[in-house]
Amino acid sequence: MNxxxxxxxxxxxxxxxxxxxxxxxxxxxxxxxxxxxxxxHPEKNxxxxxxxxxxxxxxxxxxxxxxxQEAGYKVALYTSPHLKDFRERIKINGVDIPEDxxxxxxxxxxxxxxxxxxxxxxxxxxxxxxxFAKQKVDIAIIEVGMGGRLDSTNIITPLxxxxxxIGLDHTQFLGDTLPLIAAEKAxxxxxxxxxxxxxxxxxxxxxxxxKAKQENAAIYFASDLIEENYPSALLGDYQRHNKKTVLQTLxxxxxxxxxFISQENIINGFQNVINTTHLQGRWQILQKKxxxxxxxxxxxxxxxxxxxxxxxxxxxxxxxVLGVVNDKDLDEILPLFPQKAKYxxxxxxxxxxxxxxxxxxxxxxxxxxGLIYDSVIIAYEKALQVxxxxxxxxxxxxxxVVAEIx
Numbered sequence: 369m370n371x372x373x374x375x376x377x378x379x380x381x382x383x384x385x386x387x388x389x390x391x392x393x394x395x396x397x398x399x400x401x402x403x404x405x406x407x408x409h410p411e412k413n414x415x416x417x418x419x420x421x422x423x424x425x426x427x428x429x430x431x432x433x434x435x436x437q438e439a440g441y442k443v444a445l446y447t448s449p450h451l452k453d454f455r456e457r458i459k460i461n462g463v464d465i466p467e468d469x470x471x472x473x474x475x476x477x478x479x480x481x482x483x484x485x486x487x488x489x490x491x492x493x494x495x496x497x498x499x500f501a502k503q504k505v506d507i508a509i510i511e512v513g514m515g516g517r518l519d520s521t522n523i524i525t526p527l528x529x530x531x532x533x534i535g536l537d538h539t540q541f542l543g544d545t546l547p548l549i550a551a552e553k554a555x556x557x558x559x560x561x562x563x564x565x566x567x568x569x570x571x572x573x574x575x576x577x578x579k580a581k582q583e584n585a586a587i588y589f590a591s592d593l594i595e596e597n598y599p600s601a602l603l604g605d606y607q608r609h610n611k612k613t614v615l616q617t618l619x620x621x622x623x624x625x626x627x628f629i630s631q632e633n634i635i636n637g638f639q640n641v642i643n644t645t646h647l648q649g650r651w652q653i654l655q656k657k658x659x660x661x662x663x664x665x666x667x668x669x670x671x672x673x674x675x676x677x678x679x680x681x682x683x684x685x686x687x688x689v690l691g692v693v694n695d696k697d698l699d700e701i702l703p704l705f706p707q708k709a710k711y712x713x714x715x716x717x718x719x720x721x722x723x724x725x726x727x728x729x730x731x732x733x734x735x736x737x738g739l740i741y742d743s744v745i746i747a748y749e750k751a752l753q754v755x756x757x758x759x760x761x762x763x764x765x766x767x768x769v770v771a772e773i774x
Contacts, residue, residue, distance in 0.1 A: 369471060370471065374471045374474045378454075396518060397520070399520075403493075404494070406477075410500070410501035410502070411524050413501045414507075414508045415507045415508070416508045416510050417529075417621070418512065418521065418524060418529045419510065420516040420556050421566065422669060423665070423670045424606065424609060424613070425532050426447055428610045428613050429447055430445065430602075431600070431638060432617060434641040435618060435633055435634050435638070436637075438640070442505045443461055444458075444460050444507070444508035445459045445509050446509070446511060451767070451771040452771060458496045459645065460505060470495065473498060473499075510526070512553075512556065516553040516555040518552070519555075522555060527621060527624060528561065528564060528621060529562070530564045531563065531565050534572045535667055535669030546571050550571070551575050557576075557585050559585065560583070562585060562586040563586070564616050565587065565590065566590050566612065573589070588620060590613045590616035593612075600641060601643075602641060602650050604651035604674065605673055605677045648774055650663060652774075657758075658755040658760060660752075663763075664764070667701070668704065675705060678762055685710065686709040687755050687762070688706075689714065689747045689748050689751055690711055690765045691714045691727070691744055691766055692722050693718070693720040693722060693768070694720050694721065695720065705736055707734075711738025712739065712750055713740050714741045721768065724740040725740055743772070
């Protein structure tokens, strides 16, 4: 199979949460353990930092990778989902995994995958660890896909575990209260491995402290410990929390005497993160007149901060290109959006995308009014056509909406 055929087989033949939602969620690590045995445990040959959290884990992972690259290390980065190309999920020093490696790996191991009915995510984790081990990286930043305790990445013993924050998202899988979700994410805390907590509430703090004590893991609450603030190419207001989490993680990493990172490395890493790791979709300004901003925030916690930041912008008229997936709690997120805006409703181009007519009808209950468009691209083009030079266009509601216009 060539690259496109390989991707089609991966996407179409096996469950994948990105497309299908609940049917792709595996509730144990049996298959991943089986796969690592089969691949002769590449994950044991890699130094890692494991990053979980409801929001901010992607930005945190990219910032960590950028700083370590500035320090001269060969840095692997595993994140999800991708925006444009599957290979974005698996990088070394900002360069995507080669198409040939993806094809060779999938073709070689396809009989095993089929026999054991591995999920898309399990296969991808195996591919990443195999690639990183063969490339002999100095360190790999591994972002959790969803949750933590039962996530396919949770077979590693990292140098440090990181939990950015806890919010209500994926509640059908992780629980419907903050302590329940915190317990799932705290599942990445390992015996005698330090853990960094980015943000916390009183309820989640107790969950983290309890799990850390149980595992004899040193615990650090970055929001209480870090005062420094460095400028970054990542512009969203929410990045201040992520930067604190990264700084505390780097302090603990250096205390282990395995990596040396200077203040200059941190400054340059923060400022060059987009060029270094090619992170996209985080308060990303696409053009100036009219100003166009896209952001992948898609749950209550993320959207609250982004909508607050949006109101700080200066504009004559606000245009919002909006689409969501069909498992989103609209009663929770739609009240966060401003009523004084023109809405352009569309369906993300994935099976899980919510029909634009349903979104429009529900949005009207919250005083959000606009028209339906056949695609995200058409909605965006219409907004560009209507907007004057001093207007602002915001594109969001889902990672997959943002992916279509980048």
